[in-house]
Amino acid sequence: MTTLHLVRLPIMLPALHRWAGERGIGWTARRDAEGRETNASFDEGRALHHLLSESFGKGVLQPFRLFAAPGKNRASLYAYSSADKSELAETLRACALPEALSICDPDALEVKEMPESWRDGRRLGFETRIRPVRRLFKPCGKFPKGAEIDVFLIEGLRRFPDKPPEGEADPLKREDVYRQWLAERLNGAAELTSAHLTRFSRHRAARTGHANQGPDAVIRGELIIRDPAQFAERLVKGVGRHTAYGFGMLLIRPPGRR
Numbered sequence: 391m392t393t394l395h396l397v398r399l400p401i402m403l404p405a406l407h408r409w410a411g412e413r414g415i416g417w418t419a420r421r422d423a424e425g426r427e428t429n430a431s432f433d434e435g436r437a438l439h440h441l442l443s444e445s446f447g448k449g450v451l452q453p454f455r456l457f458a459a460p461g462k463n464r465a466s467l468y469a470y471s472s473a474d475k476s477e478l479a480e481t482l483r484a485c486a487l488p489e490a491l492s493i494c495d496p497d498a499l500e501v502k503e504m505p506e507s508w509r510d511g512r513r514l515g516f517e518t519r520i521r522p523v524r525r526l527f528k529p530c531g532k533f534p535k536g537a538e539i540d541v542f543l544i545e546g547l548r549r550f551p552d553k554p555p556e557g558e559a560d561p562l563k564r565e566d567v568y569r570q571w572l573a574e575r576l577n578g579a580a581e582l583t584s585a586h587l588t589r590f591s592r593h594r595a596a597r598t599g600h601a602n603q604g605p606d607a608v609i610r611g612e613l614i615i616r617d618p619a620q621f622a623e624r625l626v627k628g629v630g631r632h633t634a635y636g637f638g639m640l641l642i643r644p645p646g647r648r
Contacts, residue, residue, distance in 0.1 A: 392472045394625060397451060398500040399467045401438075403458060405493040410437035418594065431594045435636035438467065441493060445486040446478060453628030453639035455519055467494075468641065470625055475501035504625070508618040513583070515643040517610045521593065521632045522571045538631075540605045542567045564590065568607055575629045576613075579620035585611035595632065606637075612645050 410416045416437035434456060442451045451469035458465035471478065479496040486494075522541045529535050530547050542564045549562060565587040573582050586609065593606035615621045628638030 393474075393506065394504040394622070395471050395474055395501050396504055397469045397471050397478065399451070399469070399494050400498045401456065401458075401465045401467050402493050403463050403465055405489075406434070406437060406441070407432065409441065409489055409493060413440070415440050433593075433595055433635075435595070435632070439635050441490060442469075445490045445494070446473075446481055447485075449634070450478075450481075453633040454636060455639040455641070456636055468639065470504070470639070471501075475499055508615050508621050510615060510618055512615045513612060513645045514580075514615070515610075515612050515645045517588075517608065517641045517643070518572070518629055518639060519606070519608050519637055520568070520572065520630050521595075521604055521637045522568050522607060523604050523631060538602065538604065541571050542605070568605075568609060572609060572629065576624060577620065579617050579624045580613040580615050583612045583614055585609050595635065 410432070416433040416435075418431055418433070438454065438456060442454070443449075450473055451467075451471050454467055454469035456465055456467050473481070478501065479499055482491075482494070482496040482499075486496075523538045524541055524544060526533055526535055526537050526539060526544075530537075530539070530544060533539055542562075545567050546562055565585075568587055569582065569585040572585060576582070587607055588610045589606075589608040591606045592603050594603050625640055627633065629640060630638045632638065
């Protein structure tokens with residue numbers, strides 16, 4: 391069985407932004423009602439996806455999550471990988487372009503081995519940043535088939551087709567909808583015993599030249615492992631969509647006291 395590693399890679403944000411600007415990666419301009427460009431937005435997840443793929447290989451550091459304190463130039467990227475520290479550093483030194491080394495320093499890599507197996511019934515704390523969306527198989531309200539929509543909005547349209555609730559109006563709660571979405575994505579690997587929405591915002595994701603706005607949520611809670619093999623797979627593959635762009639990484643921690 392391949393050993394899974396948890397990797398920490400320091401990221402210099404100003405250098406990342408310059409690199410992305412020179413490449414035209416992740417930067418998108420919004421347009422007003424008359425088609426004029428307004429304030430540009432930056433999708434760090436897309437920029438990091440391209441940087442990591444070019445420097446380490448496609449999918450080598452994935453899923454990942456970036457932690458950046460407000461106003462700081464240095465951030466920490468955490469990711470899961472089957473490669474160990476020496477493999478990662480060797481690849482970065484050999485394959486990364488010179489400008490990439492001003493963003494991520496191979497000497498600053500930190501890596502630890504994850505457990506080789508998990509015990510059925512083990513209780514763990516967790517945190518994950520998710521983009522809880524679904525693609526529509528048929529039109530829903532004003533949204534066409536194939537659109538990627540916030541599951542909270544879809545649930546509102548389903549329950550209240552004539553007049554969806556506005557904001558967080560009862561009886562529909564965003565936290566409840568996202569908790570159910572997460573439980574479904576765990577697919578029997580673990581049972582959620584608690585899950586709380588600790589952060590929510592709207593995120594403009596730049597993928598193919600378009601900037602689609604969607605939910606950006608952080609959920610923290612506790613779970614019980616029910617299928618160790620499936621749980622290990624969820625760590626490797628992440629949860630939900632956009633796992634290649636900074637979403638869906640399950641970070642685990644000790645559980646709280648009973």
